[in-house]
Amino acid sequence: MVVKVYGPHYASTKRVLVCLVEKGVEFETSPVDLVKGENRNPEYLALQPFGAVPVIQDGDYTLYESRAILRYYAEKYKSQGTDLLGESIEERGLVEQWLEVEAQNYHPHIYNLTLHILFASALGFPPDEKLIKESEEKLAKVLDIYEERLSRSKYLAGDFFSLADLSHLPFTQYLVGPMKKEYMIRSRKHVSAWWDDISNRPSWKKVSLL
Amino acid sequence: MVVKVYGPHYASTKRVLVCLVEKGVEFETSPVDLVKGENRNPEYLALQPFGAVPVIQDGDYTLYESRAILRYYAEKYKSQGTDLLGESIEERGLVEQWLEVEAQNYHPHIYNLTLHILFASALGFPPDEKLIKESEEKLAKVLDIYEERLSRSKYLAGDFFSLADLSHLPFTQYLVGPMKKEYMIRSRKHVSAWWDDISNRPSWKKVSLL
Numbered sequence: 001m002v003v004k005v006y007g008p009h010y011a012s013t014k015r016v017l018v019c020l021v022e023k024g025v026e027f028e029t030s031p032v033d034l035v036k037g038e039n040r041n042p043e044y045l046a047l048q049p050f051g052a053v054p055v056i057q058d059g060d061y062t063l064y065e066s067r068a069i070l071r072y073y074a075e076k077y078k079s080q081g082t083d084l085l086g087e088s089i090e091e092r093g094l095v096e097q098w099l100e101v102e103a104q105n106y107h108p109h110i111y112n113l114t115l116h117i118l119f120a121s122a123l124g125f126p127p128d129e130k131l132i133k134e135s136e137e138k139l140a141k142v143l144d145i146y147e148e149r150l151s152r153s154k155y156l157a158g159d160f161f162s163l164a165d166l167s168h169l170p171f172t173q174y175l176v177g178p179m180k181k182e183y184m185i186r187s188r189k190h191v192s193a194w195w196d197d198i199s200n201r202p203s204w205k206k207v208s209l210l
Numbered sequence: 211m212v213v214k215v216y217g218p219h220y221a222s223t224k225r226v227l228v229c230l231v232e233k234g235v236e237f238e239t240s241p242v243d244l245v246k247g248e249n250r251n252p253e254y255l256a257l258q259p260f261g262a263v264p265v266i267q268d269g270d271y272t273l274y275e276s277r278a279i280l281r282y283y284a285e286k287y288k289s290q291g292t293d294l295l296g297e298s299i300e301e302r303g304l305v306e307q308w309l310e311v312e313a314q315n316y317h318p319h320i321y322n323l324t325l326h327i328l329f330a331s332a333l334g335f336p337p338d339e340k341l342i343k344e345s346e347e348k349l350a351k352v353l354d355i356y357e358e359r360l361s362r363s364k365y366l367a368g369d370f371f372s373l374a375d376l377s378h379l380p381f382t383q384y385l386v387g388p389m390k391k392e393y394m395i396r397s398r399k400h401v402s403a404w405w406d407d408i409s410n411r412p413s414w415k416k417v418s419l420l
Binding site for chain 2: 050076
């Protein structure tokens with residue numbers, strides 16, 4: 001069964017794609033053009049009532065919210081491909097903790113930067129310079145905490161690569177690439193080494209070319 | 211081993227407490243006064259570097275982020291107390307989906323309402339009336355989607371009570387109680403029946419009195 005992934009070939013959809021590559025799960029993508037508003041079409045809203053991306057269909061099973069999809073495949077194929085949940089319930093607890101940190105503390109700021117620096121003109125609104133400045137300051141504080149954490153363990157949840165690290169890939173790639181804010185990563189020694197490690201994984205090299 | 215829960219006796223801390231009651235896990239609480247800024251004390255930041263609540267200590271295991279703590283105890287005590295994760299991997303996927311919806315779609319709006327209607331004066335800033343109005347409008351749209359969903363299943367993830375429902379309890383209680391916005395729940399037939407069901411669970415009745 002080939003998993004069908006609905007979403008644009010960027011942003012949170014790539015969070016799901018890199019997970020599927022790590023787990024060795026075959027997929028096909030069905031593009032959804034957010035700029036054209038295809039995520040507000042009735043057919044799409046029948047799949048995802050909030051109009052967000054991505055959504056997967058796996059046989060007759062439909063699931064949305066990227067981090068829920070990550071957890072589903074990491075658990076469904078626990079012993080296939082890279083184990084992304086840790087070996088014990090305690091390790092999984094820490095994976096969940098750092099996945100929540102990504103969602104609640106890291107993502108809101110990097111999302112604001114991405115939206116206002118990279119997508120504002122395509123979406124037809126002026127970038128909010130005050131929000132950009134505040135978001136960079138808040139993200140810097142979060143990265144200071146990451147720096148301390150990553151001085152004590154190779155990855156966020158411990159000495160194993162997990163969903164918590166993987167979930168950072170798509171938007172951090174925007175930060176170091178098109179947003180030209182690589183200095184935020186490179187000015188922090190342990191964050192920098194972590195980024196080199198996770199962004200050089202073959203799975204991400206494959207997905208970042210899509 | 212008694213679980214130690216750090217946090218104030220309200221808001222997201224109650225999300226963890228009601229889960230521990232459902233699972234039959236003994237706990238003691240260690241209050242953290244947010245108004246006095248006790249969450250920014252060095253001792254607290256050593257437990258939770260972002261200064262957020264709650265945190266648990268279970269022997270020598272420390273975990274933060276309320277929804278990560280929910281998942282940890284729901285899995286650690288899978289066969290004790292109420293099963294909160296569903297029976298199959300597919301059911302758990304839907305629990306994760308709706309737990310993410312709560313975190314990403316429901317919580318930001320109800321949090322803004324709670325902060326600006328109930329806590330602004332205690333925290334020393336003026337309530338933002340424009341944000342209150344916008345947050346109520348956005349929450350209403352989310353509740354419309356819940357209404358449709360709950361017309362097809364008794365609970366959010368299916369016909370079983372789960373972490374996805376439980377996670378809504380503390381802030382929805384603020385909405386129907388001190389915020390005096392019970393009409394947002396009562397004007398939607400299936401949301402109203404769902405709220406009656408989940409808020410009348412003995413676990414919540416116990417925790418809401420703490």
